[in-house]
Amino acid sequence: MSRYSRDQTIRVKVGNVIIGGSDHVVIQSMTNTSTHDVNATLLQIKALQAAGAEIVRVAVPDKVALEALPAIVKKSPVPIVADIHFDSALALGAIEAGVAKVRINPGNIGSEAKVREIIRLAKKHATAIRIGINSGSIGGDHDQLVKTSLDVLSKYIEWFKSERFDQLVISMKSSNTLETIKMNKQIAKHYRYPLHIGVTESGVGDAAIVHSSIGIGHLLLKGIGNTIRVSLPGDPVKEIPVAREILQAVGLIREGVRLIACPSCGRTQINTEKFAKLVTEKLKDIQTPIKVAIMGCVVNGPGEAKGATYALCGGKKEGLIFAHGQQVRKVPNEDLVTALLEVIDADLKTTKEEPK
Amino acid sequence: MSRYSRDQTIRVKVGNVIIGGSDHVVIQSMTNTSTHDVNATLLQIKALQAAGAEIVRVAVPDKVALEALPAIVKKSPVPIVADIHFDSALALGAIEAGVAKVRINPGNIGSEAKVREIIRLAKKHATAIRIGINSGSIGGDHDQLVKTSLDVLSKYIEWFKSERFDQLVISMKSSNTLETIKMNKQIAKHYRYPLHIGVTESGVGDAAIVHSSIGIGHLLLKGIGNTIRVSLPGDPVKEIPVAREILQAVGLIREGVRLIACPSCGRTQINTEKFAKLVTEKLKDIQTPIKVAIMGCVVNGPGEAKGATYALCGGKKEGLIFAHGQQVRKVPNEDLVTALLEVIDADLKTTKEEPK
Numbered sequence: 086m087s088r089y090s091r092d093q094t095i096r097v098k099v100g101n102v103i104i105g106g107s108d109h110v111v112i113q114s115m116t117n118t119s120t121h122d123v124n125a126t127l128l129q130i131k132a133l134q135a136a137g138a139e140i141v142r143v144a145v146p147d148k149v150a151l152e153a154l155p156a157i158v159k160k161s162p163v164p165i166v167a168d169i170h171f172d173s174a175l176a177l178g179a180i181e182a183g184v185a186k187v188r189i190n191p192g193n194i195g196s197e198a199k200v201r202e203i204i205r206l207a208k209k210h211a212t213a214i215r216i217g218i219n220s221g222s223i224g225g226d227h228d229q230l231v232k233t234s235l236d237v238l239s240k241y242i243e244w245f246k247s248e249r250f251d252q253l254v255i256s257m258k259s260s261n262t263l264e265t266i267k268m269n270k271q272i273a274k275h276y277r278y279p280l281h282i283g284v285t286e287s288g289v290g291d292a293a294i295v296h297s298s299i300g301i302g303h304l305l306l307k308g309i310g311n312t313i314r315v316s317l318p319g320d321p322v323k324e325i326p327v328a329r330e331i332l333q334a335v336g337l338i339r340e341g342v343r344l345i346a347c348p349s350c351g352r353t354q355i356n357t358e359k360f361a362k363l364v365t366e367k368l369k370d371i372q373t374p375i376k377v378a379i380m381g382c383v384v385n386g387p388g389e390a391k392g393a394t395y396a397l398c399g400g401k402k403e404g405l406i407f408a409h410g411q412q413v414r415k416v417p418n419e420d421l422v423t424a425l426l427e428v429i430d431a432d433l434k435t436t437k438e439e440p441k
Numbered sequence: 442m443s444r445y446s447r448d449q450t451i452r453v454k455v456g457n458v459i460i461g462g463s464d465h466v467v468i469q470s471m472t473n474t475s476t477h478d479v480n481a482t483l484l485q486i487k488a489l490q491a492a493g494a495e496i497v498r499v500a501v502p503d504k505v506a507l508e509a510l511p512a513i514v515k516k517s518p519v520p521i522v523a524d525i526h527f528d529s530a531l532a533l534g535a536i537e538a539g540v541a542k543v544r545i546n547p548g549n550i551g552s553e554a555k556v557r558e559i560i561r562l563a564k565k566h567a568t569a570i571r572i573g574i575n576s577g578s579i580g581g582d583h584d585q586l587v588k589t590s591l592d593v594l595s596k597y598i599e600w601f602k603s604e605r606f607d608q609l610v611i612s613m614k615s616s617n618t619l620e621t622i623k624m625n626k627q628i629a630k631h632y633r634y635p636l637h638i639g640v641t642e643s644g645v646g647d648a649a650i651v652h653s654s655i656g657i658g659h660l661l662l663k664g665i666g667n668t669i670r671v672s673l674p675g676d677p678v679k680e681i682p683v684a685r686e687i688l689q690a691v692g693l694i695r696e697g698v699r700l701i702a703c704p705s706c707g708r709t710q711i712n713t714e715k716f717a718k719l720v721t722e723k724l725k726d727i728q729t730p731i732k733v734a735i736m737g738c739v740v741n742g743p744g745e746a747k748g749a750t751y752a753l754c755g756g757k758k759e760g761l762i763f764a765h766g767q768q769v770r771k772v773p774n775e776d777l778v779t780a781l782l783e784v785i786d787a788d789l790k791t792t793k794e795e796p797k
Contacts, residue, residue: 144707299658351500
């Protein structure tokens with residue numbers, strides 16, 4: 086049984102975005118507006134794109150949503166994926182409406198014949214298809230679930246193969262993180278299709294972030310996954326910074342600010358949390374890959390400062406500012422943030438103005 | 442080169458807690474109060490324990506902190522670890538004061554002779570020692586760092602070996618998640634000492650949670666790690682639920698409530714985020730391992746409900762309550778939370794009252 090890593094997968098064209106076949110992992114999300122409301126949906130799609138989403142999915146639960154699709158597709162700045170359940174006519178309509186991809190669960194769309202009808206129309210329109218199976222939509226015993234899901238998946242894939250359709254993305258999600266990991270490892274062992282990964286219904290607040298980070302992060306570190314969605318309840322725009330941070334943590338993107346802050350301890354001379362939040366906010370629009378360290382004391386401070394692009398390090402009364410490993414200023418602790426921001430600002434300006 | 446998994450490590454006794462040699466991964470944290478202030482420190486230690494910390498570390502930066510140690514050790518409900526830098530006299534004093542473990546970085550404590558003095562006294566008092574090295578305290582080129590850190594560590598370990606001291610825990614942390622993972626994999630390849638794992642100075646807010654979850658989660662999934670610390674800036678008590686959630690995600694603890702909620706989409710009939718937060722808050726004290734699903738619609742809802750202990754599922758106007766996979770009530774959407782809590786409450790009471 087061979088194993089297909091991320092960059093060995095088939096390239097699937099989703100509008101102007103490629104999923105698969107390279108190390109660029111695509112961030113995507115899904116609107117939670119009513120798709121009937123074209124303006125609200127477009128507004129959210131634009132907010133998602135501004136945050137960093139490259140593909141956005143919309144639910145198409147009925148005919149009214151279907152009728153809204155052409156306007157959404159036309160005005161969206163990113164490729165649109167239609168999420169369809171139960172009604173194959175909606176999938177056919179979405180393809181005609183010009184979506185870049187449809188997501189279906191072949192198990193709930195009616196019949197093999199109906200799935201094949203969708204495949205043929207998608208082929209004609211060069212529309213990609215995602216087979217999206219959630220363990221929740223299969224149900225049953227957890228122990229048996231991984232095997233059952235894979236058996237079901239392999240049956241569906243045969244339909245696509247016999248239609249000579251390869252613009253296929255696979256997702257197999259569970260609200261159980263370990264199960265999600267196991268299922269995706271198995272899929273990557275057997276198939277060359279790119280994988281869409283995520284932990285579904287992952288919970289609320291920090292718990293959701295923990296589960297998504299571990300599930301997605303572990304698979305990416307194993308070389309598995311071509312596009313990711315972090316599922317959080319509420320405003321989907323919140324999902325994007327988490328997705329970006331996951332990619333940054335596993336070394337798959339290097340842009341933007343990586344801020345590190347020591348957890349405060351009985352040795353800390355400054356309020357590192359307050360400082361870090363302030364600096365994060367001030368630097369949020371910077372795209373240059375820099376590492377900024379906010380250090381509370383002299384134990385790890387100077388060492389960490391050497392590894393960071395910029396650093397501030399609290400002292401007894403006065404603290405230090407470092408740039409590129411060198412100490413550049415010494416100021417009272419209360420002026421550290423201002424001094425750090427001045428140093429970064431001046432330095433990034435200089436870098437920009439340098440002739441290439 | 443053999444590989445030592447979690448349960449093949451040496452058992453290290455830290456007061457009444459064992460680190461290593463079993464699948465029970467110990468959650469720990471560190472106070473951020475001034476150790477001079479015995480009452481404030483004890484208050485925080487108790488809050489950490491109530492949240493689920495089994496071991497707590499306190500910074501001992503000076504003689505006044507050292508003098509506070511006996512009172513802290515005596516009244517603490519959990520074993521205390523003294524965090525010492527630069528001054529070996531503080532480490533010796535902490536051992537005399539009765540701490541269960543001292544954490545030192547042998548590279549900053551003065552000399553090999555001074556480290557050996559600490560080892561001998563620790564042996565006499567049956568005090569455990571953690572060698573804690575942060576990449577920040579070594580500094581220098583990132584590419585070279587993993588190798589350098591391991592070379593340094595192996596030198597230190599030789600000192601402990603020649604003193605025939607094996608009550609040793611190792612930690613090697615970096616603010617770079619990938620580096621942390623690489624270093625710990627290497628250590629687990631070479632040594633049977635239990636590993637304390639965490640990503641240090643991991644950032645603020647969601648970013649810190651993402652980095653800690655991936656770093657710690659990935660290592661635990663690889664069978665590496667005997668005790669964990671999630672480093673977050675600010676109140677350390679916030680670290681504990683994140684640590685517990687990490688252990689739950691990787692399948693290492695099963696107690697308490699696992700709440701899953703679908704991310705809302707254009708198909709959702711209820712405010713899943715609001716419902717989920719409300720239910721999470723109401724169930725926070727339950728220790729019985731149950732899975733509660735808050736589902737917005739009929740696509741994944743009923744399937745997921747089958748896999749959950751309890752579930753609510755929004756409908757057009759009326760929604761459904763499930764218990765143990767069976768539909769038990771149908772109520773208007775606005776009454777779903779109350780109905781769910783009633784069902785859980787009644788059910789858990791029945792379970793408790795059942796004779797064994």
